[in-house]
Structure formats: C-alpha cells, structure tokens
Amino acid sequence: MTATDYQAPTNAYSDPNVTPPLAQAIPLGFQHVLAMFASNVTPSIIVAGAAGLAFGGPEQVYLIQMAMLFAGIATLFQTVGIGPIGARLPIMQGTSFAFVGVLAGVAATQGLGVALTACIIGGAIHFSLGSVIGKIRWLFPPLVTGLVILAIGLYLIPVAIKYAAGGAADFQMAAESFGSLKHWSVALTVVIVSLVLKFFTKGITSNAAILIGLLTGYLLAFIVGMVNFNAVGNASWVTGIQLLPYGFEFSLGAVIAVTLVSVVSAIETVGDASATAKAGAGRDATDEEIAGATYADGLGTAIAAFFGGLPNTSFSQNVGIVGMTGVMSRHVVTIGGLVLIACGLVPKIGAVIASMPLPVLGGGVIVMFGMVAAAGLNVLSEVNLNRRNMVIIAISLAVGLGLNLVPTAVQYLPGVVKTLMTSAVAPTALCAIVLNLVLPEEEAA
Known part of the structure; x- marks a missing residue:
C-alpha cells in the first residue's frame, strides 16, 4: 500500500487529533520513518568519525x-x-545536520565530552527560546536563515565527497584505496538509484528514495566484499543507556557555537510548524503551537545530549508527506516516533547501520548535503538580490567558509574564539545578522 492509495479529503483528516483507521495510520507512520531514517543517523556517523571513534565499533x-x-x-x-511543550502537530523530529560542522570540529579538537556538554547547555537555551521566539524572529529574515542553511550544505559537501571516495586516514579508512573505482561505483549506485526512485516513482518508494538507494549500495558493497558483519554478531539485542557517557566538560567557545546554531534551528522549526499547519489544515500555526514546537526542540536536544545523542530538530521532508497525503493526524507521526524508539533500543540495528561502508554513506550524503545547500538557495530566492543583500551574502560566505577552509588564518586567536571562528556556520550567521542590522536598506528605484 502506498500513500496515494489512501489520500483523504483535506477536511477528513485536517484535525491533528483525528486518527485514520489503523490500516492507514500504521503504513503512514512507517512512511514518515522511511523518509527521514537515513538523514537521522548520518550526523552521528560523521561526528563519531571526527571524534576518532573506530568505524563500526561499539561507541559508534x-x-x-x-x-x-x-x-x-x-x-x-x-x-x-x-x-506547554510540544506543538501537538504531526512534526517528525530527527538528528540535525545544522550542528554537524560545529560538533565535528569540537569533537575532533576537544572531544565528545565537550561537544555533548555544549549540546546540553545549547538545548536548555534553545528550550528557553520558546517563550520569546515570536519576538526575535525579525533577527532572522530569509536573507540570514538562507545564508546559514547554504553555509551548512557547502561545509558538508567535501565530507560527502571524501566518504564517497572511500574515506581517508582521518576518517578511519585506508588512504591507499582512496578514490578507487570500486568505491565510486558503490557511491554512484546509491546516487543513481535514489534519483531514479525519487523522480520516476510515487508514494513510499519516492519518499524513501535515499533509504532504498543506501540499501542498494549496501548490497553491492556486500557483493564486492566491502562489508564486515563482525560488529553485528557481537552486538547484543538489548541496549544499556549511559548517562553522560563522555563526561561533562565545559568550553565557552563550543557552547557559543552550538547556541548560535540552536537559534537558527529554532527558526527552522518555526518554519516547519507553520508549513505543517498550512499543508495539512490550510491555516496558520498558532502562537501556542510555535512556542510548543520550540520547547520540544530544545528539550529533545538537551535530554539526548545527556545520554550521548546529538541535537534534534524538526524534519522538513516529513512536512512534505503531510502535504502529499492530506493527513494532519499527529497520532500517525506518534507511530513513527514509537518505531524509532524501538529501533534505538536494539543494538543490533545500530550495528547493521554502523557496518555500512563509507562509500555507501557517501553516495547518500552527496544527495542529502547537496539538498541542504539547495534548500538554502531556495530560501534566498525569496530575497531581493540588490547590491546591499549581495554584499551581505558575499561577505558572510567568504568569511564563514574561508576561515573554515584555512583555520591557520586565525591560529593565534584564543582557543574559544578560534573554535567559534572556524566553525563555518557560526561566523556566517554572525556576519549575516550584524550586516543585516547595520547596512541601510536600499531605496526602491
């Protein structure tokens, strides 16, 4: 059964509190999981690699x-x-790509303890934004949010290429085979299958195109001898959750960087909440729904970090499912949440994902990270590209990405400031916000 088999009239399921029959609700809940599953686990794999954790090992x-x-x-x-916590709308949460650049840098230089501590504090600050989010939205017009999202995608694209080529020494893979035809064959298989399914099929296969592409690449990698299942055999069936698995280590620079990204993430969640209400019910989100969505975002991030999880945010691709099916029921997405919880409690599932060779993951994230950058461009398309705004775009990207690409340019700055200035996302956001406030608007001709 596909989503197109049971599209309902908008007035039938436009109430978030109404639940479709279980024969429809359960497949729809699984569809929400399929649409976001690959994007949800990828940030953890990247940050684990940056932190130097063994690829496929128990910590990863x-x-x-x-x-x-x-x-x-x-x-x-x-x-x-x-x-007051929660929008009580069909909003699917998942691990945020927005934080990957900052957290990978912090984890590589200061360790996961510092990175996760910053997430706990950043999540608490994010939570507090729920009471004021409506009042500070003016600081983040499309010019600023679009630039930040674009910077995130552009920062991550080199990581995608490195993974697709087989990884490198700093990502726990043998550098000798880097860029081999075998690696690229697997990665390109993922890309091609994902594109074919996304644009030439409908329903669940289209929404889960990247996941199916990853599974196809995984199968090819297994056939050519790239998959090692030793970790799967050693993994248990039931997990033990650890409180503060990497300790509690405070770094002001890391906290500032994570907090800046948290503010941007909060604004994104406001947009997703508004889009969900518009797509599923044809109305604007209420102030209570927007505040509740922000509270849930921050609380989810803070609690996850206490146990080794990365920051959460609303997933925009799931908003598209609501619009496509016309099913606004929050209980459908609750089913998806319960499926994710069940998966998280079974270590063998995590071990299977961790056994995925880097070229397979690389093929998937080429698409994912490219789409992040494209989403930023889509937001910027709403902006009047006059001389003022072009200057803001130019300087913000030049400073943000330039310092990230050449970190030695600020090697003499104090550690806290250096971490902040080389994180790509944070300096891009700072430049965009300040320049947008300082530079006068151009008068219309």
Whole structure:
C-alpha cells in the first residue's frame, strides 16, 4: 500500500487529533520513518568519525542507537506533548545536520565530552527560546536563515565527497584505496538509484528514495566484499543507556557555537510548524503551537545530549508527506516516533547501520548535503538580490567558509574564539545578522 492509495479529503483528516483507521495510520507512520531514517543517523556517523571513534565499533554503534532513540522521544514531545511543550502537530523530529560542522570540529579538537556538554547547555537555551521566539524572529529574515542553511550544505559537501571516495586516514579508512573505482561505483549506485526512485516513482518508494538507494549500495558493497558483519554478531539485542557517557566538560567557545546554531534551528522549526499547519489544515500555526514546537526542540536536544545523542530538530521532508497525503493526524507521526524508539533500543540495528561502508554513506550524503545547500538557495530566492543583500551574502560566505577552509588564518586567536571562528556556520550567521542590522536598506528605484 502506498500513500496515494489512501489520500483523504483535506477536511477528513485536517484535525491533528483525528486518527485514520489503523490500516492507514500504521503504513503512514512507517512512511514518515522511511523518509527521514537515513538523514537521522548520518550526523552521528560523521561526528563519531571526527571524534576518532573506530568505524563500526561499539561507541559508534551506541551513538547511532541514541540518534534513533531520542529522535523518537523528541517526536513524542512534539506530537503528544507535556503541558506547554510540544506543538501537538504531526512534526517528525530527527538528528540535525545544522550542528554537524560545529560538533565535528569540537569533537575532533576537544572531544565528545565537550561537544555533548555544549549540546546540553545549547538545548536548555534553545528550550528557553520558546517563550520569546515570536519576538526575535525579525533577527532572522530569509536573507540570514538562507545564508546559514547554504553555509551548512557547502561545509558538508567535501565530507560527502571524501566518504564517497572511500574515506581517508582521518576518517578511519585506508588512504591507499582512496578514490578507487570500486568505491565510486558503490557511491554512484546509491546516487543513481535514489534519483531514479525519487523522480520516476510515487508514494513510499519516492519518499524513501535515499533509504532504498543506501540499501542498494549496501548490497553491492556486500557483493564486492566491502562489508564486515563482525560488529553485528557481537552486538547484543538489548541496549544499556549511559548517562553522560563522555563526561561533562565545559568550553565557552563550543557552547557559543552550538547556541548560535540552536537559534537558527529554532527558526527552522518555526518554519516547519507553520508549513505543517498550512499543508495539512490550510491555516496558520498558532502562537501556542510555535512556542510548543520550540520547547520540544530544545528539550529533545538537551535530554539526548545527556545520554550521548546529538541535537534534534524538526524534519522538513516529513512536512512534505503531510502535504502529499492530506493527513494532519499527529497520532500517525506518534507511530513513527514509537518505531524509532524501538529501533534505538536494539543494538543490533545500530550495528547493521554502523557496518555500512563509507562509500555507501557517501553516495547518500552527496544527495542529502547537496539538498541542504539547495534548500538554502531556495530560501534566498525569496530575497531581493540588490547590491546591499549581495554584499551581505558575499561577505558572510567568504568569511564563514574561508576561515573554515584555512583555520591557520586565525591560529593565534584564543582557543574559544578560534573554535567559534572556524566553525563555518557560526561566523556566517554572525556576519549575516550584524550586516543585516547595520547596512541601510536600499531605496526602491
């Protein structure tokens, strides 16, 4: 059964509190999971690699489990809610790509303890934004948010290419085979299958195109002898959750960088909440729904970090599913959240994901990261590209990406400031916000 088999009239399921029959609700819940599953676990794999964790090892498996478990828990915060927490809309939460650049840099230089501590504090600050989010939205017009999203995608694209080519020494892979035809054959298989399914099929196969592409690449990698299942055999069936698995280590620079990205993530969640209400019910999101969505975002991030999970955010691709099916039921997405929780509690599932060779993952993230950059361009398309705004775009990207590409340019700055200035996302956001506030608007001709 596909989504197109049971599209309902908008007025039938436009109420978030109405649930379709289980024969429809359960497949729709699984479809929400399929649409976001690959994107949800990828950030944990990247940050684990940057932190120097053994590829496919038990620590990486644990981080993948936490990504699934707390994406599910954060989704329940949104759909079920606790008091003012949660939009009580069909919003699917997942591990955010926006934080990957900052967290990979912090994990590589200062360790996962510092990175996760910053996420705990950043999540708490993110949570507090729920009470003021409506008042500070003016600081983040499309010019600023589009630039930040574009910077995230551009920063991550080199990582995608490195993975597709087979990784490198700093990502726990043998550098001798880097760029081999075998690696690129697997990566390009993922890309081609994903594109074919996305644009030439409909329903679940289209929405889960990247996931199916990854599975196809995984199969090819297994056939050519690139997959090692030793970790899967050694993994248990039931997980033990650890509180502060890497300790609590405070770094002001890391906290500032994560907090800046958290603010941008909060603005994105506001957009997703608004888009969900418009797509599923044809109305604007209420102030309570926007505040509740922000509270759930921050709480999900903070709690996940206590147990080794990375920051959560709303997933825009799932908004598209709501619009496509016309099913606004929050209980459908609750089913998806419960599926993720079940996956997160079974280490063997995490071990299977961790056994995925880097070229397979690389093929998937070429598409994913490229789409992040494209999403930023889509937001910027709303902006009047006059001389003022072009200057803001030029300087913000030049400073943000330039310092990230040449970190030695600020090697004499204090550690806290250096971490902030070389994180790509943070300096891009700072430049865009300041220049947008300082430079006068151009008068219309």
